[in-house]
Every structure is written in C-alpha cells, then in structure tokens.
Amino acid sequence: MKFVMVHNNFNVRDLDKSIAFYKEALGLEPGRRIEPEDGAFKIVYLEDGNSNHQLELTWLRDWDRPYNLGDNEFHLAFKVDDYEGAYKKHKEMGCIVYENPNMGIYFIADPDGYWLEIIPLHR
Structure with a gap:
C-alpha cells in the first residue's frame, strides 16, 4: 500500500485576498x-508549478468570524532558490512573523494568520 500526499487545506475569509497573497508571496x-451552484463554498487549488502538491483554499459563504488557529503550531514549508531575495520581498510585504537566523529560516503569515516556513533550497 502506497500513499502520496496531494494537498493541504486552509480555510480563508477572503478568497481573492488570499489568492493574491499566495501569488505575490510564493x-x-x-x-x-x-x-x-448554491454558492455555499468555493475551493481553489493553488499550485507551485514545480511539484504535484497543492494548497487548497476553502471559502465558506456563511462563515462570519476569523478562524481559530489555536496556538498556530502547524505550518507549511517552502524551499526557495533565492532566500535573500525572498526575505527582502517578504520584509517589504510586512508578512514576516518570526525569524530564526541560527536555523537559517523564517516564517511569514497569510491574511488569515496561517504560518508558512521559508527555507533555503540547499539546507
């Protein structure tokens, strides 16, 4: 029996804002x-063009409050070939929420507060 990871899901309050963030940031x-047809929800699968793994963004029409992310101890990780360039871009976007220079990583947060780890490609 063989399992293959295909996607992770984040529920979002503003689908267009989230799509724009993920496009600009990552x-x-x-x-x-x-x-x-009833418009109760919308799901959009985001792709990086390099892997088969997708990020599923789900918007629920009747959801009227921010999502409770608890202690937010979960995250997705992305490797990047230009770590310094990514860091500069994310700093300009104001979305860096935690830095760990000793480990050579940092985290950004999306519009709903989900954390995304940024890792140099050759780490």
Whole structure:
C-alpha cells in the first residue's frame, strides 16, 4: 500500500485576498476550482508549478468570524532558490512573523494568520 500526499487545506475569509497573497508571496497560481451552484463554498487549488502538491483554499459563504488557529503550531514549508531575495520581498510585504537566523529560516503569515516556513533550497 502506497500513499502520496496531494494537498493541504486552509480555510480563508477572503478568497481573492488570499489568492493574491499566495501569488505575490510564493508564486502560487490558481488551478482547479470547485464552486457549487448554491454558492455555499468555493475551493481553489493553488499550485507551485514545480511539484504535484497543492494548497487548497476553502471559502465558506456563511462563515462570519476569523478562524481559530489555536496556538498556530502547524505550518507549511517552502524551499526557495533565492532566500535573500525572498526575505527582502517578504520584509517589504510586512508578512514576516518570526525569524530564526541560527536555523537559517523564517516564517511569514497569510491574511488569515496561517504560518508558512521559508527555507533555503540547499539546507
């Protein structure tokens, strides 16, 4: 029996704002969409163009409050080939929430507060 990871899900309050953030911050592009006729939810799968793993963003029409992320001790990690350039971009965007220079990593947060770890490609 063999399992393959295909996607992670984040529920978001403003789908367009989240898509724009992920495109600017990480170069992710929207792929497949699911939108039922009743408009109760929308799902957009974001892709990096390099792997088969996707980030599923889910918007729920009737959700009226920020998502409770608890202690936010979970995250997604991204390796980047230009760590210094990414750091500069994220600093300019104001989305860096934690830095660990000793480990050579940092974290950014999306509009809903989900953390994303940035790692140099050759680490």
